Amino acid sequence: MSSAAEAEGGGGGRERLFFALWPAPALQEALARLGRRLVRKGGRRLPPEAIHLTLVFLGPVDAARRACLERLAGEVLAPPFELLLDRAGAFPRARVVWVGPGVTPQPLARLEAALREAAARCGLETDTRPFVPHVTLARRAAPVPAGPLPEPVRWPVADFALVRSRLRPGGAGYEVLRRWPLRA
Ligand code: ATP
Numbered sequence: 001m002s003s004a005a006e007a008e009g010g011g012g013g014r015e016r017l018f019f020a021l022w023p024a025p026a027l028q029e030a031l032a033r034l035g036r037r038l039v040r041k042g043g044r045r046l047p048p049e050a051i052h053l054t055l056v057f058l059g060p061v062d063a064a065r066r067a068c069l070e071r072l073a074g075e076v077l078a079p080p081f082e083l084l085l086d087r088a089g090a091f092p093r094a095r096v097v098w099v100g101p102g103v104t105p106q107p108l109a110r111l112e113a114a115l116r117e118a119a120a121r122c123g124l125e126t127d128t129r130p131f132v133p134h135v136t137l138a139r140r141a142a143p144v145p146a147g148p149l150p151e152p153v154r155w156p157v158a159d160f161a162l163v164r165s166r167l168r169p170g171g172a173g174y175e176v177l178r179r180w181p182l183r184a
């Protein structure tokens, strides 16, 4: 397999996909500013257009499974909600600095569970670790102490997205392929 094929998602016409919450551009800018305050030096801060919250990472997906995912995603029932990003934290081993909700809203948990089930029904294996909702703001960064954010960020969440990732030397490039409105 060529390294180009690998970067696209494992070769064989597969794409590297994930479900995510994708903030509006103004919110991405606000989160990028927050990232600059949290990580003042060192590390690789994400550019605003890359900032997101991963719901379910799918890995390499072929066309048939993608069609299955899109069909089941359209059937997901979870109401719109507000996400209050009120905590900062770090995954020190991964050298990631993030912000996230102190409390996971029920509709977010429901959405994540429904998409994980959809992935399984489409024959995809997903992460078995518990869902820890977070928005990565910097990679290869020294950890910040976990704690409440002085100015929490409100994120009105009205839809979710299927996103393609293309790995590149400077960091992944993401493309939102499709969005579905949240509905109960
Ligand atoms: P890079 O891998 O170049 O550092 P990235 O991790 O942002 O960039 P991807 O690996 O394509 O790009 O991941 C896309 C999203 O899915 C990111 O939010 C990433 O944190 C998340 N992710 C990647 N792998 C997994 C995994 N095995 N389990 C859960 N989430 C994952």
Ligand code: MG
Pocket: none
């Ligand atoms: Mg990665």
